[in-house]
Amino acid sequence: MRTYWDLCVGFARTGVTGYGGGPSTIPLIEYEAVKKYKWMTEEEFGESLALANTLPGPIATKMAAYVGYKIKGPLGAFVAIMAHIVPSLIGMLGLLGVLYTFKSSAVVKGMINGVAPVVGVMLAVMAYQFFQKGRQGLGSKWMIGMSLFSLCVIEFLNLHPGFVIILFLTSAFVWSTYKESGKTLFTRKQVMRSREEEL
Incomplete structure:
Protein backbone atom coordinates (compact mmCIF):
# COMPACT_ATOMS: atom_id res chain seq x y z
CA MET A 1 0.00 0.00 0.00
CA ARG A 2 2.90 2.34 0.71
CA THR A 3 4.05 2.12 -2.91
CA TYR A 4 0.59 2.96 -4.23
CA TRP A 5 0.49 5.95 -1.89
CA ASP A 6 3.90 7.09 -3.16
CA LEU A 7 2.65 6.78 -6.74
CA CYS A 8 -0.41 8.87 -5.87
CA VAL A 9 1.57 11.58 -4.11
CA GLY A 10 4.40 11.67 -6.65
CA PHE A 11 2.23 11.90 -9.74
CA ALA A 12 -0.27 14.23 -8.10
CA ARG A 13 2.65 16.61 -7.59
CA THR A 14 3.69 16.33 -11.24
CA GLY A 15 0.12 16.92 -12.39
CA VAL A 16 -0.43 19.99 -10.22
CA THR A 17 2.97 21.64 -10.72
CA GLY A 18 3.46 20.67 -14.37
CA TYR A 19 2.80 24.11 -15.80
CA GLY A 20 3.10 24.46 -19.56
CA GLY A 21 2.06 21.09 -20.93
CA GLY A 22 3.58 17.64 -21.28
CA PRO A 23 7.24 18.46 -22.08
CA SER A 24 7.56 20.76 -19.06
CA THR A 25 6.23 17.96 -16.83
CA ILE A 26 8.97 15.51 -17.83
CA PRO A 27 11.67 17.00 -15.53
CA LEU A 28 9.17 16.80 -12.66
CA ILE A 29 8.41 13.14 -13.40
CA GLU A 30 12.13 12.45 -13.64
CA TYR A 31 12.66 14.02 -10.22
CA GLU A 32 9.94 11.87 -8.63
CA ALA A 33 10.85 8.61 -10.38
CA VAL A 34 14.65 8.87 -10.35
CA LYS A 35 15.77 11.16 -7.54
CA LYS A 36 13.07 11.07 -4.88
CA TYR A 37 11.64 7.53 -4.98
CA LYS A 38 14.43 5.87 -7.02
CA TRP A 39 12.00 3.75 -9.01
CA MET A 40 14.46 3.73 -11.92
CA THR A 41 17.87 5.00 -12.98
CA GLU A 42 18.52 8.02 -15.19
CA GLU A 43 19.43 5.67 -18.05
CA GLU A 44 16.18 3.74 -17.70
CA PHE A 45 14.21 6.98 -17.59
CA GLY A 46 15.93 8.27 -20.73
CA GLU A 47 15.26 5.03 -22.59
CA SER A 48 11.60 4.96 -21.53
CA LEU A 49 11.19 8.61 -22.54
CA ALA A 50 12.67 7.92 -25.97
CA LEU A 51 10.31 4.97 -26.39
CA ALA A 52 7.31 6.96 -25.16
CA ASN A 53 8.03 9.69 -27.72
CA THR A 54 7.51 7.16 -30.51
CA LEU A 55 3.96 6.38 -29.35
CA PRO A 56 0.85 8.53 -29.87
CA GLY A 57 -0.71 10.50 -27.04
CA PRO A 58 0.41 12.97 -24.34
CA ILE A 59 3.95 12.28 -23.18
CA ALA A 60 3.27 12.92 -19.48
CA THR A 61 0.47 10.35 -19.23
CA LYS A 62 2.56 7.81 -21.15
CA MET A 63 5.42 8.27 -18.72
CA ALA A 64 3.06 8.00 -15.75
CA ALA A 65 1.69 4.76 -17.18
CA TYR A 66 5.17 3.38 -17.80
CA VAL A 67 6.50 4.20 -14.34
CA GLY A 68 3.36 2.91 -12.63
CA TYR A 69 3.42 -0.30 -14.65
CA LYS A 70 7.11 -0.84 -13.89
CA ILE A 71 6.47 -0.51 -10.15
CA LYS A 72 3.10 -2.20 -9.66
CA GLY A 73 1.90 -3.61 -12.98
CA PRO A 74 -1.44 -2.63 -14.61
CA LEU A 75 -2.95 -1.35 -11.35
CA GLY A 76 0.13 0.77 -10.72
CA ALA A 77 -0.19 2.26 -14.22
CA PHE A 78 -3.85 3.09 -13.57
CA VAL A 79 -3.07 4.69 -10.19
CA ALA A 80 -0.23 6.78 -11.64
CA ILE A 81 -2.32 8.04 -14.55
CA MET A 82 -5.30 8.92 -12.35
CA ALA A 83 -3.07 10.62 -9.76
CA HIS A 84 -1.48 12.68 -12.53
CA ILE A 85 -4.73 13.68 -14.26
CA VAL A 86 -7.42 14.05 -11.58
CA PRO A 87 -5.91 16.91 -9.49
CA SER A 88 -5.36 19.01 -12.61
CA LEU A 89 -8.86 18.20 -13.85
CA ILE A 90 -10.45 19.25 -10.56
CA GLY A 91 -8.35 22.40 -10.42
CA MET A 92 -9.19 23.25 -14.01
CA LEU A 93 -12.91 22.82 -13.47
CA GLY A 94 -12.78 24.86 -10.28
CA LEU A 95 -10.66 27.70 -11.61
CA LEU A 96 -11.78 27.83 -15.24
CA GLY A 97 -14.42 30.47 -14.60
CA VAL A 98 -12.08 32.59 -12.51
CA LEU A 99 -9.23 32.39 -15.01
CA TYR A 100 -11.54 33.19 -17.91
CA THR A 101 -12.89 36.22 -16.06
CA PHE A 102 -9.43 37.58 -15.25
CA LYS A 103 -7.55 36.40 -18.35
CA SER A 104 -6.85 39.99 -19.39
CA SER A 105 -5.67 40.96 -15.91
CA ALA A 106 -2.12 42.30 -15.66
CA VAL A 107 -1.59 40.19 -12.53
CA VAL A 108 -2.51 36.94 -14.32
CA LYS A 109 -0.34 37.84 -17.30
CA GLY A 110 2.52 38.64 -14.95
CA MET A 111 2.16 35.27 -13.24
CA ILE A 112 2.29 33.49 -16.61
CA ASN A 113 5.32 35.49 -17.73
CA GLY A 114 7.01 34.80 -14.39
CA VAL A 115 6.60 31.04 -14.68
CA ALA A 116 7.71 30.80 -18.32
CA PRO A 117 11.50 31.23 -17.62
CA VAL A 118 11.39 28.47 -14.98
CA VAL A 119 9.81 26.09 -17.49
CA GLY A 120 12.43 27.09 -20.06
CA VAL A 121 15.28 26.35 -17.64
CA MET A 122 13.84 22.93 -16.73
CA LEU A 123 13.57 22.00 -20.41
CA ALA A 124 17.08 23.31 -21.10
CA VAL A 125 18.54 21.22 -18.26
CA MET A 126 16.77 18.10 -19.53
CA ALA A 127 17.94 18.79 -23.10
CA TYR A 128 21.54 19.09 -21.82
CA GLN A 129 21.23 15.80 -19.92
CA PHE A 130 19.94 13.99 -23.00
CA PHE A 131 22.65 15.54 -25.12
CA GLN A 132 25.25 14.18 -22.71
CA LYS A 133 23.69 10.70 -22.78
CA GLY A 134 23.57 10.75 -26.56
CA ARG A 135 27.18 11.94 -26.74
CA GLN A 136 28.29 9.02 -24.59
CA GLY A 137 26.47 6.53 -26.78
CA LEU A 138 27.07 8.04 -30.24
CA GLY A 139 30.09 10.28 -29.83
Missing part, protein backbone atom coordinates in the same frame (compact mmCIF):
# COMPACT_ATOMS: atom_id res chain seq x y z
CA SER A 140 30.22 14.08 -29.97
CA LYS A 141 30.36 14.40 -33.79
CA TRP A 142 27.34 12.18 -34.42
CA MET A 143 25.38 13.79 -31.60
CA ILE A 144 26.04 17.33 -32.81
CA GLY A 145 25.33 16.36 -36.42
CA MET A 146 22.05 14.63 -35.60
CA SER A 147 20.99 17.50 -33.33
CA LEU A 148 21.65 20.09 -36.05
CA PHE A 149 19.87 17.94 -38.63
CA SER A 150 16.83 17.61 -36.34
CA LEU A 151 16.80 21.35 -35.67
CA CYS A 152 16.93 22.18 -39.37
CA VAL A 153 14.19 19.83 -40.54
CA ILE A 154 11.87 20.69 -37.65
CA GLU A 155 12.36 24.47 -37.51
CA PHE A 156 13.18 25.40 -41.10
CA LEU A 157 11.41 22.68 -43.11
CA ASN A 158 8.47 22.48 -40.67
CA LEU A 159 8.61 18.70 -40.62
CA HIS A 160 6.61 17.11 -37.82
CA PRO A 161 8.87 15.85 -34.98
CA GLY A 162 7.17 12.46 -35.17
CA PHE A 163 8.56 11.90 -38.65
CA VAL A 164 12.06 12.79 -37.44
CA ILE A 165 11.74 10.30 -34.59
CA ILE A 166 10.53 7.58 -36.99
CA LEU A 167 13.42 8.37 -39.35
CA PHE A 168 16.02 8.03 -36.58
CA LEU A 169 14.39 4.88 -35.17
CA THR A 170 14.34 3.27 -38.61
CA SER A 171 17.93 4.28 -39.29
CA ALA A 172 19.06 2.93 -35.92
CA PHE A 173 17.21 -0.34 -36.51
CA VAL A 174 18.75 -0.81 -39.97
CA TRP A 175 22.24 0.09 -38.74
CA SER A 176 22.01 -2.20 -35.69
CA THR A 177 20.70 -5.07 -37.83
CA TYR A 178 23.52 -4.55 -40.34
CA LYS A 179 26.16 -4.52 -37.59
CA GLU A 180 24.73 -7.63 -35.92
CA SER A 181 24.56 -9.51 -39.23
CA GLY A 182 28.18 -8.50 -39.89
CA LYS A 183 29.24 -9.80 -36.47
CA THR A 184 27.37 -13.06 -37.06
CA LEU A 185 29.02 -13.50 -40.44
CA PHE A 186 32.44 -12.73 -38.93
CA THR A 187 31.84 -15.25 -36.13
CA ARG A 188 30.82 -17.93 -38.64
CA LYS A 189 33.98 -17.36 -40.64
CA GLN A 190 36.07 -17.64 -37.48
CA VAL A 191 34.35 -20.92 -36.59
CA MET A 192 34.94 -22.29 -40.10
CA ARG A 193 38.62 -21.32 -39.98
CA SER A 194 39.03 -22.95 -36.58
CA ARG A 195 37.49 -26.16 -37.84
CA GLU A 196 39.68 -26.13 -40.93
CA GLU A 197 42.76 -25.62 -38.77
CA GLU A 198 41.72 -28.49 -36.51
CA LEU A 199 41.33 -30.76 -39.54
Whole structure:
Protein backbone atom coordinates (compact mmCIF):
# COMPACT_ATOMS: atom_id res chain seq x y z
CA MET A 1 0.00 0.00 0.00
CA ARG A 2 2.90 2.34 0.71
CA THR A 3 4.05 2.12 -2.91
CA TYR A 4 0.59 2.96 -4.23
CA TRP A 5 0.49 5.95 -1.89
CA ASP A 6 3.90 7.09 -3.16
CA LEU A 7 2.65 6.78 -6.74
CA CYS A 8 -0.41 8.87 -5.87
CA VAL A 9 1.57 11.58 -4.11
CA GLY A 10 4.40 11.67 -6.65
CA PHE A 11 2.23 11.90 -9.74
CA ALA A 12 -0.27 14.23 -8.10
CA ARG A 13 2.65 16.61 -7.59
CA THR A 14 3.69 16.33 -11.24
CA GLY A 15 0.12 16.92 -12.39
CA VAL A 16 -0.43 19.99 -10.22
CA THR A 17 2.97 21.64 -10.72
CA GLY A 18 3.46 20.67 -14.37
CA TYR A 19 2.80 24.11 -15.80
CA GLY A 20 3.10 24.46 -19.56
CA GLY A 21 2.06 21.09 -20.93
CA GLY A 22 3.58 17.64 -21.28
CA PRO A 23 7.24 18.46 -22.08
CA SER A 24 7.56 20.76 -19.06
CA THR A 25 6.23 17.96 -16.83
CA ILE A 26 8.97 15.51 -17.83
CA PRO A 27 11.67 17.00 -15.53
CA LEU A 28 9.17 16.80 -12.66
CA ILE A 29 8.41 13.14 -13.40
CA GLU A 30 12.13 12.45 -13.64
CA TYR A 31 12.66 14.02 -10.22
CA GLU A 32 9.94 11.87 -8.63
CA ALA A 33 10.85 8.61 -10.38
CA VAL A 34 14.65 8.87 -10.35
CA LYS A 35 15.77 11.16 -7.54
CA LYS A 36 13.07 11.07 -4.88
CA TYR A 37 11.64 7.53 -4.98
CA LYS A 38 14.43 5.87 -7.02
CA TRP A 39 12.00 3.75 -9.01
CA MET A 40 14.46 3.73 -11.92
CA THR A 41 17.87 5.00 -12.98
CA GLU A 42 18.52 8.02 -15.19
CA GLU A 43 19.43 5.67 -18.05
CA GLU A 44 16.18 3.74 -17.70
CA PHE A 45 14.21 6.98 -17.59
CA GLY A 46 15.93 8.27 -20.73
CA GLU A 47 15.26 5.03 -22.59
CA SER A 48 11.60 4.96 -21.53
CA LEU A 49 11.19 8.61 -22.54
CA ALA A 50 12.67 7.92 -25.97
CA LEU A 51 10.31 4.97 -26.39
CA ALA A 52 7.31 6.96 -25.16
CA ASN A 53 8.03 9.69 -27.72
CA THR A 54 7.51 7.16 -30.51
CA LEU A 55 3.96 6.38 -29.35
CA PRO A 56 0.85 8.53 -29.87
CA GLY A 57 -0.71 10.50 -27.04
CA PRO A 58 0.41 12.97 -24.34
CA ILE A 59 3.95 12.28 -23.18
CA ALA A 60 3.27 12.92 -19.48
CA THR A 61 0.47 10.35 -19.23
CA LYS A 62 2.56 7.81 -21.15
CA MET A 63 5.42 8.27 -18.72
CA ALA A 64 3.06 8.00 -15.75
CA ALA A 65 1.69 4.76 -17.18
CA TYR A 66 5.17 3.38 -17.80
CA VAL A 67 6.50 4.20 -14.34
CA GLY A 68 3.36 2.91 -12.63
CA TYR A 69 3.42 -0.30 -14.65
CA LYS A 70 7.11 -0.84 -13.89
CA ILE A 71 6.47 -0.51 -10.15
CA LYS A 72 3.10 -2.20 -9.66
CA GLY A 73 1.90 -3.61 -12.98
CA PRO A 74 -1.44 -2.63 -14.61
CA LEU A 75 -2.95 -1.35 -11.35
CA GLY A 76 0.13 0.77 -10.72
CA ALA A 77 -0.19 2.26 -14.22
CA PHE A 78 -3.85 3.09 -13.57
CA VAL A 79 -3.07 4.69 -10.19
CA ALA A 80 -0.23 6.78 -11.64
CA ILE A 81 -2.32 8.04 -14.55
CA MET A 82 -5.30 8.92 -12.35
CA ALA A 83 -3.07 10.62 -9.76
CA HIS A 84 -1.48 12.68 -12.53
CA ILE A 85 -4.73 13.68 -14.26
CA VAL A 86 -7.42 14.05 -11.58
CA PRO A 87 -5.91 16.91 -9.49
CA SER A 88 -5.36 19.01 -12.61
CA LEU A 89 -8.86 18.20 -13.85
CA ILE A 90 -10.45 19.25 -10.56
CA GLY A 91 -8.35 22.40 -10.42
CA MET A 92 -9.19 23.25 -14.01
CA LEU A 93 -12.91 22.82 -13.47
CA GLY A 94 -12.78 24.86 -10.28
CA LEU A 95 -10.66 27.70 -11.61
CA LEU A 96 -11.78 27.83 -15.24
CA GLY A 97 -14.42 30.47 -14.60
CA VAL A 98 -12.08 32.59 -12.51
CA LEU A 99 -9.23 32.39 -15.01
CA TYR A 100 -11.54 33.19 -17.91
CA THR A 101 -12.89 36.22 -16.06
CA PHE A 102 -9.43 37.58 -15.25
CA LYS A 103 -7.55 36.40 -18.35
CA SER A 104 -6.85 39.99 -19.39
CA SER A 105 -5.67 40.96 -15.91
CA ALA A 106 -2.12 42.30 -15.66
CA VAL A 107 -1.59 40.19 -12.53
CA VAL A 108 -2.51 36.94 -14.32
CA LYS A 109 -0.34 37.84 -17.30
CA GLY A 110 2.52 38.64 -14.95
CA MET A 111 2.16 35.27 -13.24
CA ILE A 112 2.29 33.49 -16.61
CA ASN A 113 5.32 35.49 -17.73
CA GLY A 114 7.01 34.80 -14.39
CA VAL A 115 6.60 31.04 -14.68
CA ALA A 116 7.71 30.80 -18.32
CA PRO A 117 11.50 31.23 -17.62
CA VAL A 118 11.39 28.47 -14.98
CA VAL A 119 9.81 26.09 -17.49
CA GLY A 120 12.43 27.09 -20.06
CA VAL A 121 15.28 26.35 -17.64
CA MET A 122 13.84 22.93 -16.73
CA LEU A 123 13.57 22.00 -20.41
CA ALA A 124 17.08 23.31 -21.10
CA VAL A 125 18.54 21.22 -18.26
CA MET A 126 16.77 18.10 -19.53
CA ALA A 127 17.94 18.79 -23.10
CA TYR A 128 21.54 19.09 -21.82
CA GLN A 129 21.23 15.80 -19.92
CA PHE A 130 19.94 13.99 -23.00
CA PHE A 131 22.65 15.54 -25.12
CA GLN A 132 25.25 14.18 -22.71
CA LYS A 133 23.69 10.70 -22.78
CA GLY A 134 23.57 10.75 -26.56
CA ARG A 135 27.18 11.94 -26.74
CA GLN A 136 28.29 9.02 -24.59
CA GLY A 137 26.47 6.53 -26.78
CA LEU A 138 27.07 8.04 -30.24
CA GLY A 139 30.09 10.28 -29.83
CA SER A 140 30.22 14.08 -29.97
CA LYS A 141 30.36 14.40 -33.79
CA TRP A 142 27.34 12.18 -34.42
CA MET A 143 25.38 13.79 -31.60
CA ILE A 144 26.04 17.33 -32.81
CA GLY A 145 25.33 16.36 -36.42
CA MET A 146 22.05 14.63 -35.60
CA SER A 147 20.99 17.50 -33.33
CA LEU A 148 21.65 20.09 -36.05
CA PHE A 149 19.87 17.94 -38.63
CA SER A 150 16.83 17.61 -36.34
CA LEU A 151 16.80 21.35 -35.67
CA CYS A 152 16.93 22.18 -39.37
CA VAL A 153 14.19 19.83 -40.54
CA ILE A 154 11.87 20.69 -37.65
CA GLU A 155 12.36 24.47 -37.51
CA PHE A 156 13.18 25.40 -41.10
CA LEU A 157 11.41 22.68 -43.11
CA ASN A 158 8.47 22.48 -40.67
CA LEU A 159 8.61 18.70 -40.62
CA HIS A 160 6.61 17.11 -37.82
CA PRO A 161 8.87 15.85 -34.98
CA GLY A 162 7.17 12.46 -35.17
CA PHE A 163 8.56 11.90 -38.65
CA VAL A 164 12.06 12.79 -37.44
CA ILE A 165 11.74 10.30 -34.59
CA ILE A 166 10.53 7.58 -36.99
CA LEU A 167 13.42 8.37 -39.35
CA PHE A 168 16.02 8.03 -36.58
CA LEU A 169 14.39 4.88 -35.17
CA THR A 170 14.34 3.27 -38.61
CA SER A 171 17.93 4.28 -39.29
CA ALA A 172 19.06 2.93 -35.92
CA PHE A 173 17.21 -0.34 -36.51
CA VAL A 174 18.75 -0.81 -39.97
CA TRP A 175 22.24 0.09 -38.74
CA SER A 176 22.01 -2.20 -35.69
CA THR A 177 20.70 -5.07 -37.83
CA TYR A 178 23.52 -4.55 -40.34
CA LYS A 179 26.16 -4.52 -37.59
CA GLU A 180 24.73 -7.63 -35.92
CA SER A 181 24.56 -9.51 -39.23
CA GLY A 182 28.18 -8.50 -39.89
CA LYS A 183 29.24 -9.80 -36.47
CA THR A 184 27.37 -13.06 -37.06
CA LEU A 185 29.02 -13.50 -40.44
CA PHE A 186 32.44 -12.73 -38.93
CA THR A 187 31.84 -15.25 -36.13
CA ARG A 188 30.82 -17.93 -38.64
CA LYS A 189 33.98 -17.36 -40.64
CA GLN A 190 36.07 -17.64 -37.48
CA VAL A 191 34.35 -20.92 -36.59
CA MET A 192 34.94 -22.29 -40.10
CA ARG A 193 38.62 -21.32 -39.98
CA SER A 194 39.03 -22.95 -36.58
CA ARG A 195 37.49 -26.16 -37.84
CA GLU A 196 39.68 -26.13 -40.93
CA GLU A 197 42.76 -25.62 -38.77
CA GLU A 198 41.72 -28.49 -36.51
CA LEU A 199 41.33 -30.76 -39.54
